[in-house]
Amino acid sequence: MGEFFSLLVRQRGVFSFCLLRVFRPDISPLDLGSQSLNVDSISVRANFRHNCSLLSTSDEGCHGTTLTVGGTIVVPLSDYRPPQAGQPPVKKVSVRQRLPLQRVPGAQCPTRKADGNSVPNRQSIVKKSSILRLASWNVRTMCPGLSDDLQQIDDSRKTAIINRELMRLNIDIAALQETRLPSNGSLREEDYTFFWQGNEPEEPRMHGVGFAVRNSLLSSVEPSPEGTSRILSLRLSTSSGPVNILSIYAPTLSSATETKDEFYEKLETTISGIPATEQLYLLGDFNARVGADQESWPRSIGHFGIGKLNENGQRLLEISFLPRPLYHSADCDTDHSLVGSKVRLQPRRIYRSKQKGRPRINTARTVLPDLCQRFDDSVEEALRDCPTRSAVERWNYIRDAIYTSAMGTFGKRERHNPDWFEAGIAKLEPVITAKRKALLDHKRKPSEKTLAALRKARNDAQRIARRSANDYWLNLCEGIQLSADCGNIRAMYDGMKKAFGPSITKTAPLKTASGDIITDRGKQMERWAEHYQELYSRENVVSAAAVENTDTLPLMEELDNAPTIDELRKAINSLASGKAPGSDGIPPEVVKAGKNTALHNHLHELLLQCWEEGAVPQDMRNASIITLYKNKGDRSDCNNYRGISLLSIVGKAFARVVLNRLQKLAERVYPEAQCGFRAERSTIDMVFSLRQLQEKCREQRRPLYVAFIDLTKAFDLVSRQGLFTLLQRIGCPPKLLRMISSFHEDMYGTVQYDGSSSDPFPIKSGVKQGCVLAPTLFGIFFSLLLTFAFHRSEDGVYLHTRSDGRLFNLARLRAKTKVRKVLIREMLFADDAALTAHTEPALQRLMDRFSHACNEFALTISIKKTQVMVQDVCSIPRISIDDHILEVVGTFTYLGSTISNNLSLEAELNKRIGKAATVMARLGKRVWDNAMLTTNTKLVVYKACILSTLLYGSEAWTLYSHQERRLNAFHMRCLRRILGISWQDRVPNKDVLAQAGMTSMYALLSQRRLRWLGHVSRMDDGRIPKDVLYGELATGARPAGRPVLRYKDVLKRDMKAGGIDQTSWETVAADRSRWRQAVKTGVKTSEKRREEQWEERRQRRRQRPAQTCTQPDVFTCVNCGKVCRSRIGLYSHSRRCMKTS
Structure with missing residues (x-):
């Protein structure tokens, strides 16, 4: 052991102050009066405890030197150890006592010779x-x-x-x-x-x-x-x-x-x-x-x-x-x-498995025709000697040829300047240096002269900074404006994203499966790999009963025909640009840029070879998994992240060829309620249907029970073997089935996290999120699950509907021959499911059936996230799944829209306005206050970013007038902000709308409702939105008197304001173009009439005579004559005045 003492040490020009253990027994006790001492070996270890013991003796000769400025200091703590045997007792003091740190003699040190010379210690030799x-x-x-x-x-x-x-x-x-x-x-x-x-x-x-x-x-x-x-x-x-x-x-x-x-x-x-x-x-x-x-404090404070x-x-x-x-x-x-x-300290690199990906290709240059032609010629030359022995060998050759030709033609994607500061650093650096020098001069010799120089340097720096920002924004906005003028909306928003500069990354330590915090990055990578291995490596099994109860459908042999080159070209052209490439480094823009016959022919031959062999190359199966936070729940929980698979782009093109055939198979089993990833269907279909169902139940005084079901990792837990078996049962031909299975079998994945990649692990379950086949495959699997669950079930909500009559004439539903009885039981969008019923026992039976089907199909219901909402009931229901009572809520966010059990839209409007205001504020300095962007460009951004956020789902809203006024007020505030018009300018809303070239919120809402009405009326019979809009509940009576405002009443109001005939509008709506023109004309008419009413009210206010001020009443005290301002004041004064008089 050595000796512990408090000391200001200077070793090789480096000062340190802490409790040090010095291996110099030959100089004990040390003279600590000097300000420097050579110490060869120092060991500093940190420890701190509650009521810690400080080692102290009665040495009075110890001094230290202290320097503090502005209260900013650096504090290292050292290891406090009790004295060894034979040493004097150590006085224990509390951390609240004002005792300085002192030394305690120690024992001999083995790293010193008797003569005091040091023993070489390689670990103590520190390089510069x-x-x-x-x-x-x-x-x-x-x-x-x-x-x-x-x-x-x-x-x-x-x-x-x-x-x-x-x-x-x-x-x-x-x-x-x-x-x-x-x-x-x-x-x-x-x-x-x-x-x-x-x-x-x-x-x-x-x-x-x-x-x-x-x-x-x-x-x-x-x-x-x-x-x-x-x-x-x-x-x-x-x-x-x-x-x-x-x-x-x-x-x-x-x-x-x-x-x-x-x-x-x-x-x-x-x-x-x-x-x-x-x-x-x-x-x-x-x-x-x-x-x-x-x-x-002699050991801590200097002189x-x-x-x-x-x-x-x-x-x-x-x-x-x-x-x-x-x-x-x-x-x-x-x-x-x-x-x-x-x-x-010598930092030690933590060796991680860094991902060695290919350099990114500059996709921005793929729009240049000359470079595209050069790329075509380069690829054609490179593919002259393409091998044809196997699909894997052919693909490897094509892959390398495409990447090499693209890199040689389009070049490597360069790092752009993150923002205006980096772009203008050449101009900023001299003035920043001058400001620093002026600041230092003023600190050294404060005077009026140095202060004036400092102020001038700061003003110069600020002026140059603003000029650099303006120059950068001028160049950037010219590009944004050019993109907007050319109709290149994607390039316009890419420029806006660039304007925001470096991105801020939210961080949070991960938790283990047991809930313990992991802070080590290497262990965090291990946790991600463990999470996805546990998720994907278990082989789920669909029960034999579920397979046997699935009807066997005729084989669709035409789906086994060899794909044509036109199918492949259509699939390539449908690839979305801007997507991240897979491990091959080939982005979609490069594949779409090669329009020559040679590249497409080679890819088509490769597709045919894979089709005949029934297998795709391994590169097209493997996936690089990245994690995306779902923006809800604890960031430390891996379950609150969605794993997205980065796949080969050429593999995606091949998968899209398969998808076009698979969709024909899916239409055999899809229920009408499934609107997820289907043509001519969207989330608004289900939101509108649910809101209308709520209105029908309220109008006819029937209770409504809705269960919103959440499945745990639905896409990731699909049983692959069960899926392939079910595909075979519904008529999938063998070649198509082999191609589908080849995209999933023998698949390996790696997790990308924090710039590194995990070791490959097998993926044995689930459909690949990120693959174009995944939504349709899951839709088929989930549809068969629902068929198994509700086979012969009669629970749900029944409607009487008829679509060949007039919408506003309820007498048409009394006919006995033309009215259809429709069961509304489930509402689906991919894995988001909602079950409906009129009674608590009926909903419980539906939940029991659905839970049993999920067990048979190896899917898991999230009890925590599954919730129940009830409407017009007297008591809170107790709906359970496996003896777990589900939570009953008053509002629920369904497909992005807030559903309330009292049908109020206040919660939804608060949410919509809040989100739109947030986006509006974020774009303030970047867009609205930017004088280098034209007003037209700002309005394009406003329509795309603000109005789309504000009016999401507004087609299904049943709005009162005061709610429309609230939305219009927000709309006008936004337009005034964009145009730079304040209320002090006294510019009426009519003139603001004229300057912006936009209509009021009343017109926007009316237009969206009427266009949606025409869309619903053109739907085929049997579509749920149409059945609900044109129908009524099979049971239930309407109360006497005027009903609460309904969606139909709002439509009547819109048609009346726009001059649209309420008896013949269905004929016009059958033609989409005619109906859009009629709606456009009607909205203009209603907007013109509304502006005239505004002007009339404005003129009436101006002509209103000014009110003359009347002489106020005088309240005088009869005792003292004091004048009070009010009668109550006089009464209070009189009571006091009478007591004193």
């Missing part, structure tokens, strides 16, 4: 590159204006400024305080990656801590940073073991005592949770003043302290602290100086 530079900086804020947008254009980006200052000072890791950013996240700049932790988004933007880590050190950072808005931890892997770094922001002196106590208790808990074998460094702003009382000790300083001195050099030249418009420290 092992110096790690740590720093702490209170940046006051990381976003101008305290906004959550890190890419504001009204000032220089703080993250970019901090990035350059840290790079200039050669800082490796910087702890940041007062970041003021909400929640947690990360942002990657050119040299550093920023991590932060703040308050929740709904809380005030206060406090916040973070780290700036050099990008080259990211491979040595084991966990993602985690903590609170005042304490954030980072764990660094080094050659000497793990090192824990804490970024601290302590409460200010004016904070409540409870806040301070809570902070220091949390700090103790955090430090106590770090193993004693690991090093610990505390960096932060403790908001403390330690004063100049060197006599009371040149200033001021008086305050409460925060008392708390801080009871821990220990370390004086560090200050970098006064670092500047990011904060009143705090950057504190730096050098530490002898």
